[in-house]
Amino acid sequence: MQFEVLAKCPTTQARVSRMKLAHGVTLLPTFMPVATQAAIKGLTPQQVEALGINLILNNTYHLNLRPGIQVLKEAGGAHKFQGWKHNLLTDSGGFQLVSLNKFTKITEEGALFESPFDGKPTMLTPEESISIQHAIGADIIMQLDDVGRAIPAFLPDLDSLWKAVSSLTVGPRVGEAMWRTIRWLDRCIEAHEKSCRTDIQNLFAIVQGGLDPQLRDQCLDEMIRRKDRIAGYAIGGLSGGEAKDVFWRIIKQCADKLPSDRPRYSMGIGFAEDLLVCVALGVDMADCVFPTRTARFGVALTFSGPVNLRLSKHQADMAPIDETCPCPTCASRTSRAFLHHNVTLETATAHAITQHNLVFQARLMGQARDAIINGTFPDYLRSFFATYFGNNGYPEWCVNALRSVGVDLLEGRPDVKILPGDGAKWDRAA
Amino acid sequence: MVVHWYEASMLFNPLRRLSRASMSVLSFALDESFTSGQFGPRLGKLDLHRADGSSPPSIRTPALITATSRGIVPHLSQDHVALTKSIGWTQIHFESFLEQSPPVPTLQGGPHPLHTFLHHRPDQQIIALSVRDPHDGREITANGKDFVSVRCVRGVRKMTPTAWRSYVLSCNPDVVTALSDIPFTNSPQSQKRTIKTLERSTAWLADLLRPIDLDSTTSTHPLNVLVHMVGGTEDRARKAFSETLLEKLQGKEMEVASPLTTLDEGLRGYVFDLVPLRASILQEAKGNGTPEDTTARIQALMDVSLRPLPTSKLRVVHSAASPHEILRLIRDVGVDLFDARWAQHAATLGVALDFSFPVRDPALLQHSTCNGPIVDPDGEARAGAQLVLFDLRT
Numbered sequence: 081m082q083f084e085v086l087a088k089c090p091t092t093q094a095r096v097s098r099m100k101l102a103h104g105v106t107l108l109p110t111f112m113p114v115a116t117q118a119a120i121k122g123l124t125p126q127q128v129e130a131l132g133i134n135l136i137l138n139n140t141y142h143l144n145l146r147p148g149i150q151v152l153k154e155a156g157g158a159h160k161f162q163g164w165k166h167n168l169l170t171d172s173g174g175f176q177l178v179s180l181n182k183f184t185k186i187t188e189e190g191a192l193f194e195s196p197f198d199g200k201p202t203m204l205t206p207e208e209s210i211s212i213q214h215a216i217g218a219d220i221i222m223q224l225d226d227v228g229r230a231i232p233a234f235l236p237d238l239d240s241l242w243k244a245v246s247s248l249t250v251g252p253r254v255g256e257a258m259w260r261t262i263r264w265l266d267r268c269i270e271a272h273e274k275s276c277r278t279d280i281q282n283l284f285a286i287v288q289g290g291l292d293p294q295l296r297d298q299c300l301d302e303m304i305r306r307k308d309r310i311a312g313y314a315i316g317g318l319s320g321g322e323a324k325d326v327f328w329r330i331i332k333q334c335a336d337k338l339p340s341d342r343p344r345y346s347m348g349i350g351f352a353e354d355l356l357v358c359v360a361l362g363v364d365m366a367d368c369v370f371p372t373r374t375a376r377f378g379v380a381l382t383f384s385g386p387v388n389l390r391l392s393k394h395q396a397d398m399a400p401i402d403e404t405c406p407c408p409t410c411a412s413r414t415s416r417a418f419l420h421h422n423v424t425l426e427t428a429t430a431h432a433i434t435q436h437n438l439v440f441q442a443r444l445m446g447q448a449r450d451a452i453i454n455g456t457f458p459d460y461l462r463s464f465f466a467t468y469f470g471n472n473g474y475p476e477w478c479v480n481a482l483r484s485v486g487v488d489l490l491e492g493r494p495d496v497k498i499l500p501g502d503g504a505k506w507d508r509a510a
Numbered sequence: 511m512v513v514h515w516y517e518a519s520m521l522f523n524p525l526r527r528l529s530r531a532s533m534s535v536l537s538f539a540l541d542e543s544f545t546s547g548q549f550g551p552r553l554g555k556l557d558l559h560r561a562d563g564s565s566p567p568s569i570r571t572p573a574l575i576t577a578t579s580r581g582i583v584p585h586l587s588q589d590h591v592a593l594t595k596s597i598g599w600t601q602i603h604f605e606s607f608l609e610q611s612p613p614v615p616t617l618q619g620g621p622h623p624l625h626t627f628l629h630h631r632p633d634q635q636i637i638a639l640s641v642r643d644p645h646d647g648r649e650i651t652a653n654g655k656d657f658v659s660v661r662c663v664r665g666v667r668k669m670t671p672t673a674w675r676s677y678v679l680s681c682n683p684d685v686v687t688a689l690s691d692i693p694f695t696n697s698p699q700s701q702k703r704t705i706k707t708l709e710r711s712t713a714w715l716a717d718l719l720r721p722i723d724l725d726s727t728t729s730t731h732p733l734n735v736l737v738h739m740v741g742g743t744e745d746r747a748r749k750a751f752s753e754t755l756l757e758k759l760q761g762k763e764m765e766v767a768s769p770l771t772t773l774d775e776g777l778r779g780y781v782f783d784l785v786p787l788r789a790s791i792l793q794e795a796k797g798n799g800t801p802e803d804t805t806a807r808i809q810a811l812m813d814v815s816l817r818p819l820p821t822s823k824l825r826v827v828h829s830a831a832s833p834h835e836i837l838r839l840i841r842d843v844g845v846d847l848f849d850a851r852w853a854q855h856a857a858t859l860g861v862a863l864d865f866s867f868p869v870r871d872p873a874l875l876q877h878s879t880c881n882g883p884i885v886d887p888d889g890e891a892r893a894g895a896q897l898v899l900f901d902l903r904t
Contacts, residue, residue, distance in 0.1 A: 122587070123587075124590075127587070127589065127590075130589075395610055395614060396610070396614055396617055398617065398618065398619075408587070408588060408589045409588070412588060412629060414588065414629055415618075415627065417614050417617070417627070418614075418627055418628065418629070421580065421581070421606070421607070421609075421614060422580050422581070422582065425580060425663070426579060426580055426582060426584065427584070427585045428582050428583070428584065428585055428586055428587055428588075429582075431587040432587060432588065435587070
């Protein structure tokens with residue numbers, strides 16, 4: 081990897097950088113769409129490429145189960161398998177093991193789980209995870225980490241999962257997981273260096289430590305000591321339902337300490353406000369299923385907030401989602417009324433909204449990059465928040481987080497409401 | 511900009527939409543050197559001439575119709591639809607739009623509201639509008655004297671001839687199928703029911719064929735109208751319906767439909783929906799206890815309907831069950847348009863079609879008793895699916 085910082089924001093910790101990988105250059109900060117099973121659902125790789133995207137995620141857990149390593153090797157790797165010519169990042173498979181599998185037991189050796197297809201007990205070790213990622217052939221690969229959650233029973237909905245997980249991010253298990261993650265990092269580094277693939281695949285470490293600043297600090301120190309054998313750092317163990325006001329402080333702590341000549345990746349971040357805050361705190365990349373998943377569920381993302389196309393207030397609206405958006409859907413002036421008619425009922429409409437949401441994420445980050453280069457990033461933040469949240473009110477945690485890097489969101493808007501909690505904006509019925 | 515429904519109903523004046531400039535004329539010409547009488551394989555050329563110049567390419571027949579769901583080609587995103595030249599004649603059914611009142615495409619505006627609303631390209635696609643999905647054979651509330659029962663996601667709605675005519679005029683499809691009374695309840699129908707079918711279908715066709723006053727003093731009839739050949743499995747009913755189309759209009763009917771002297775004069779072609787027809791045939795066969803070659807029965811019924819009528823008009827079949835049925839109907843009846851729903855549905859199920867026609871594998875050909883293919887002398891690749899004519903008569 082060639083990594084070069086091109087510009088720094090004079091106020092915040094944001095920076096624009098250029099990352100050159102085996103499958104091309106990606107400018108940072110960027111948002112990475114998730115192609116869970118080797119595809120962005122509903123779109124061909126040509127369509128994704130046409131939206132200007134050049135770095136996407138694949139999930140090791142899913143690809144390992146299906147189609148499996150043998151098929152991937154025969155296909156010549158995941159790029160060829162899915163027809164994607166640009167950059168790929170794979171996660172280690174660790175998170176899905178814990179979130180998707182009923183009985184996952186973490187031991188020092190690895191993660192022991194039941195195959196969802198045949199129930200066979202299967203062990204995912206750090207070495208095995210790296211080996212699978214080698215077969216996949218992604219440009220960036222992730223260490224296998226111990227995410228620090230206790231074995232979850234199968235939880236029927238996201239809410240219960242979040243509640244269960246938030247209560248498990250403090251305590252001795254978290255410390256144990258953090259130290260194990262460091263030992264697994266060493267094993268991953270060994271396995272990767274032995275393969276002689278270090279020039280084409282770049283290994284990232286994942287900082288753990290739950291919500292405990294001390295544990296985080298220890299983890300940071302250890303991982304930074306291994307800097308010369310690591311291409312980049314991810315900040316893991318977050319986006320699991322913890323309070324946003326705690327989340328940003330951990331991001332900040334990690335970003336402040338991590339070396340500036342390595343990319344920083346916050347895993348599982350996708351909301352627009354979250355992304356911009358992370359960028360302001362010094363993060364370079366993020367991934368999330370949110371924009372593509374919410375598209376399939378009928379919600380289009382805009383700079384004025386999300387638009388829930390299922391609501392009847394859109395049924396006769398002949399305007400496109402966003403008059404200024406260059407995505408194929410808006411550029412052809414596909415009306416909200418038309419999308420409303422078919423949303424959640426026709427796959428083609430899911431595709432149309434997916435294309436729009438991916439372009440929204442790309443515009444969000446592209447405009448951020450431009451603003452950082454021009455030295456106007458604080459203005460961009462202020463105008464984004466004003467337009468996006470309007471009179472709804474700003475999430476308090478965003479105000480706090482940006483204040484910590486020298487941006488006062490309330491400047492010029494003294495009577496804007498401040499909302500406690502996550503303060504996320506939703507489109508409601510008229 | 512949101513248009514509330516009550517404002518919309520004030521905008522909803524069909525005569526404001528339709529102008530001479532946005533009208534289109536469908537013409538169909540048989541290639542005389544490749545026709546074999548009234549019933550037999552035939553080649554033809556379909557053209558839609560739009561007054562505003564956005565005419566799509568000619569369609570060489572036999573050709574395929576693209577089936578749609580809720581107005582769009584299933585699964586294909588717009589940019590992909592725009593990339594292909596294979597989507598020409600596009601069959602749209604209006605019923606899903608009855609989920610809102612007024613139906614949203616009627617609020618679109620512009621010269622081609624239906625094309626615009628659904629993002630179909632007037633310079634590439636002919637939109638043929640019917641009220642019901644030809645492939646939906648589910649049982650539904652019976653039709654009435656003045657309405658067809660139609661299905662949308664919110665349940666069954668009633669479509670009256672008056673409403674149909676005004677929706678058609680607001681949306682400006684290129685081709686429109688008249689309302690027909692096709693029962694979706696158990697076959698065979700009683701004679702009384704069959705008579706009702708014929709009377710209603712005739713009356714509803716006449717209503718659609720009433721002239722439209724445009725911006726000039728002479729009333730003309732610019733719609734391109736198709737009609738379902740009704741009559742179920744009853745030969746006599748089918749024959750009677752066809753003969754009614756050819757009867758000289760008299761009295762009040764003549765005044766209403768003027769300048770047409772027969773209903774057939776106002777028609778561009780004839781449609782056969784095979785889903786209800788096949789269901790009726792199978793029910794009859796069950797009653798008799800005899801197995802059916804349903805394709806042969808379909809062909810015989812189509813013959814009865816088409817025999818009295820001009821050979822030169824367009825013949826459309828929806829929901830052919832297989833490529834074999836398509837080939838037989840081309841050979842034995844002379845059908846010009848078939849829908850590709852079978853193939854589109856295969857794709858939905860994850861089945862890729864990898865057969866080819868004509869068969870070129872020598873191992874298979876050596877067992878064939880057929881003649882070789884007739885070569886199209888100008889050798890042009892045909893738009894849409896590659897259908898090659900085989901002379902299977904001997």
